[in-house]
Amino acid sequence: MPAGLNYLKKPKLNEPVLVVGLPGIAHIGKLAVEYLAHELKAKKFAELYSEHFPEWVVREDGLVKPLKVDFYSCRPDGIKRDIILATADAQAASSFGQHKLSGEILNLAAEHGVGAVITMAAYMLSLKESRPSVVGTVTDAETAKTLRKHDIALLDSGMIVGMNGLLVGLAGARGLRGFCLLGATAGGLLDVHATEEVLKALSKVLEFKLDLTGLQTYASIVSKLKPPKLRLPRAVEEDVSYIR
Numbered sequence: 624m625p626a627g628l629n630y631l632k633k634p635k636l637n638e639p640v641l642v643v644g645l646p647g648i649a650h651i652g653k654l655a656v657e658y659l660a661h662e663l664k665a666k667k668f669a670e671l672y673s674e675h676f677p678e679w680v681v682r683e684d685g686l687v688k689p690l691k692v693d694f695y696s697c698r699p700d701g702i703k704r705d706i707i708l709a710t711a712d713a714q715a716a717s718s719f720g721q722h723k724l725s726g727e728i729l730n731l732a733a734e735h736g737v738g739a740v741i742t743m744a745a746y747m748l749s750l751k752e753s754r755p756s757v758v759g760t761v762t763d764a765e766t767a768k769t770l771r772k773h774d775i776a777l778l779d780s781g782m783i784v785g786m787n788g789l790l791v792g793l794a795g796a797r798g799l800r801g802f803c804l805l806g807a808t809a810g811g812l813l814d815v816h817a818t819e820e821v822l823k824a825l826s827k828v829l830e831f832k833l834d835l836t837g838l839q840t841y842a843s844i845v846s847k848l849k850p851p852k853l854r855l856p857r858a859v860e861e862d863v864s865y866i867r
Contacts, residue, residue, distance in 0.1 A: 628731065629670045634696045636705040640739045640829065641732045643709045645786050648745035649814035651806045652787050655743045655822050656710040658841050662834060665695035665708055671727060675720025677713050692728060699831035706829070707737065714786045725789050729797060739766075739801055740794035741829075743821050744787035745814070746778075746805035754807045756820040760788070761802040762795030770802060773827045778805075802828075815842045 642659065644652030659665065676690035695708040709728060715721040732740060746758055759775045760783065761767045767777060782788070783803060794801040804824050806817030819838055826833040 626672050626674045632668050634668045636735050638704040639707050639735055639737050641707045641737045642741045643790055644743045645711050645714050649808045649811055651745045651818045652743040653710050654818045656708050658838055660695045660708050663697040663699055665697035667695050669694040673724050675715040675724050677716040681712050702831045721786050725786050725793050740799055742787040742790050742803045744805050745808045748807050756807050757824045758805050759802050762800055766800050766802050775824055813846055
């Protein structure tokens with residue numbers, strides 16, 4: 624499959640927001656988006672292939688498939704707007720690639736009239752550090768008020784490494800509103816509790832109902848699939864902490 628965007632079906636969306644969760648520490652963002660797609664019965668409408676992904680493929684049922692970003696659409700009960708969900712097999716392998724791939728994801732968002740970009744990621748706790756279960760970063764003062772209204776504390780310093788942070792920053796540069804929800808975690812391959820806390824926060828901010836009783840079971844199934852070794856941005860591999 625050549626690099627580029629492949630539409631499976633062009634969706635008709637009403638005032639959509641983009642919610643992204645890519646592989647990262649404790650797989651919080653990726654697990655969160657995959658569970659949303661499962662629980663909300665989202666329909667995949669596009670795939671984005673890129674030469675900026677790492678140099679490996681995914682094995683599924685004896686077949687190999689190139690890395691890609693998957694896009695889904697859904698409209699949760701209780702709200703009148705659509706949600707575009709996006710996740711991927713990996714983040715781009717280089718700083719240049721992360722910027723390029725993030726730009727291509729935002730181009731799709733612009734094509735469908737997305738007004739806000741939301742990402743989910745991890746906040747690595749040090750041994751002596753105490754933080755709320757979910758913290759956030761935002762692109763603008765109005766969005767900051769929204770998160771504070773839902774009792775989500777905002778980080779006031781440091782930086783988020785990788786595309787889960789970069790997407791929100793670049794969205795802000797394009798005049799879009801955005802925020803990143805980060806679940807406090809001690810790390811590991813899969814932090815289900817931190818994922819649950821992030822999803823609770825997301826559903827409160829976007830004001831839709833989400834049944835999380837099946838998350839643990841879903842995560843157990845996912846963990847048995849034995850995905851390829853997690854590839855993090857180089858800066859994260861050197862210092863496993865999203866926030867500096």
